[in-house]
């Protein structure tokens with residue numbers, strides 16, 4: 415089963431958006447990255463594989479955490495994001511990025527102690543195949559840790575999506591009981607994803623939800639440049655193709671709704687809800 419559609423998305427507008435807004439996204443998702451890193455058994459010398467490494471921010475943090483003697487390999491399918499990640503890692507011998515979809519492409523490297531993914535694991539059409547192939551790249555006792563967005567408790571995407579749906583019609587959702595399609599919400603359901611991990615042969619499988627803070631000192635301007643266009647609203651825009659004037663109108667309404675999350679210092683402070691997963695390769 416191919417991931418062609420997902421690759422096209424991340425080599426198109428989504429990849430360009432994430433590359434352009436990398437510093438803002440790093441700030442907004444900073445607490446999510448720190449929380450995920452805290453769940454990893456990081457120590458000097460550890461060998462780490464990151465899936466969906468994007469612009470490389472999490473990989474860079476991991477490379478610092480496993481120095482000296484450690485190594486990080488980031489895998490992604492997006493040319494613009496890989497280009498940016500490689501430029502940011504230039505001169506480092508302990509950090510590399512490769513174009514690879516673990517579900518469908520061969521990967522020679524193995525013997526990893528840790529596999530991590532920061533909102534980067536939910537883009538596979540056959541997640542059990544992808545997770546099984548990842549398990550084979552881990553040492554016995556190696557851990558896999560990743561997170562994804564929960565379906566509820568995320569005003570940063572439910573609020574823009576709600577405004578856009580009022581103008582453009584609803585974002586089609588998969589019928590209940592069907593496998594969620596690859597995308598930002600595909601790994602929202604803890605029961606479903608822990609089941610995938612068990613099917614893929616992992617032990618000590620855990621999954622849980624946590625509320626994190628999404629913050630940006632730049633306030634509404636910074637938020638509107640980024641979060642109004644990432645997440646499920648980007649899928650709706652791709653499907654409905656609104657014109658520039660309609661998008662501008664929608665953006666105005668989104669900005670107004672987001673003003674509820676401006677703090678006393680003019681920054682943004684809003685809750686986000688994520689599902690976290692951890693499992694061990696036997």
Ligand SMILES: C[S@@+](CC[C@H](N)C(=O)[O-])C[C@H]1O[C@@H](n2cnc3c(N)ncnc32)[C@H](O)[C@@H]1O
Nearest residue numbers: 417424466467468490491492515532533534537
């Ligand atoms: C939401 S972004 C997260 C990027 C990065 N981890 C971060 O937190 O900034 C998802 C990333 O997964 C990558 N991706 C999507 N499908 C993939 C696949 N099948 N294999 C590897 N990476 C994929 C995208 O190109 C993108 O960089």
